[in-house]
Amino acid sequence: MCAKTLENEPPDEATRGWALEFRHVDAGYGAGPVLENVSLAVAPGETVALLGANGAGKSTALKAAAGLLTPLAGSVAIFGHDATGWSVHRRVAEGLCLLPEGAGTFRSLSVRENLLLQIPPWLKGATIDSAIEAFPALGVRLDQTAGSLSGGEQRMLALSRAFLSQPRVVLADELSLGLAPLIVDTIFAALKRLSDKGLALIVVEQYAQKVLAAADRFYLLTRGVVQWSGAATEVEADAIGVAYLSGRS
Numbered sequence: 313m314c315a316k317t318l319e320n321e322p323p324d325e326a327t328r329g330w331a332l333e334f335r336h337v338d339a340g341y342g343a344g345p346v347l348e349n350v351s352l353a354v355a356p357g358e359t360v361a362l363l364g365a366n367g368a369g370k371s372t373a374l375k376a377a378a379g380l381l382t383p384l385a386g387s388v389a390i391f392g393h394d395a396t397g398w399s400v401h402r403r404v405a406e407g408l409c410l411l412p413e414g415a416g417t418f419r420s421l422s423v424r425e426n427l428l429l430q431i432p433p434w435l436k437g438a439t440i441d442s443a444i445e446a447f448p449a450l451g452v453r454l455d456q457t458a459g460s461l462s463g464g465e466q467r468m469l470a471l472s473r474a475f476l477s478q479p480r481v482v483l484a485d486e487l488s489l490g491l492a493p494l495i496v497d498t499i500f501a502a503l504k505r506l507s508d509k510g511l512a513l514i515v516v517e518q519y520a521q522k523v524l525a526a527a528d529r530f531y532l533l534t535r536g537v538v539q540w541s542g543a544a545t546e547v548e549a550d551a552i553g554v555a556y557l558s559g560r561s
Contacts (some may be wrong), residue, residue, distance in 0.1 A: 331512035339376040346372040359513040361523040364533035370516040378410040407480030416470035419459030429475040443472035462493030520552045539547035
């Protein structure tokens with residue numbers, strides 16, 4: 313059975329301090345909105361799964377959150393402040409970290425150089441130790457070029473940004489896409505470490521069962537609209553799969 317739809321409103325909005333909140337957001341790329349009237353939120357220390365079929369608007373939602381798209385309507389708030397008009401740089405400075413689909417590395421640079429570039433300039437004296445602790449495989453490849461790493465290692469290198477930039481909100485877009493199951497487990501273990509540190513996570517993921525097991529709550533997008541939302545423990549991955557195919561609640 314699927315969780316009850318929450319009328320596209322984040323739960324307990326009067327009492328919770330959201331790290332990131334969408335309020336009735338429309339967003340798109342010029343030909344018309346991809347997202348329509350989307351309200352969602354994530355709290356510090358919480359993992360929210362953003363689910364939906366290809367083209368449902370998941371990546372568009374993350375881009376709108378990160379400032380790569382300006383909402384056509386509605387608002388985006390970061391820790392209670394209206395961030396709708398903020399630049400990407402301002403959002404990063406306020407603790408937002410977008411991990412886009414794909415490797416997201418400088419292939420011609422060494423692993424060490426990539427890691428150092430992920431430390432923002434305002435964190436003077438910071439080291440790459442936290443990334444090496446999270447991903448020991450990178451520690452023995454510091455002098456290799458990023459382009460010589462396996463696909464899974466490149467994904468770890470990209471995810472290292474969430475450990476080195478000291479963010480407060482992490483937006484993860486299909487980090488496990490195309491990876492072997494063992495590497496997927498490593499990626500999810502790293503995401504759990506971030507959540508345990510009190511970070512707010514919104515995770516777009518193809519493996520519904522795996523992300524629901526790791527998440528506290530979920531939102532299911534269908535054609536740019538929040539179709540279902542609720543506690544991750546209240547929904548079965550099979551029901552999500554049926555929704556992907558049918559578009560029905």
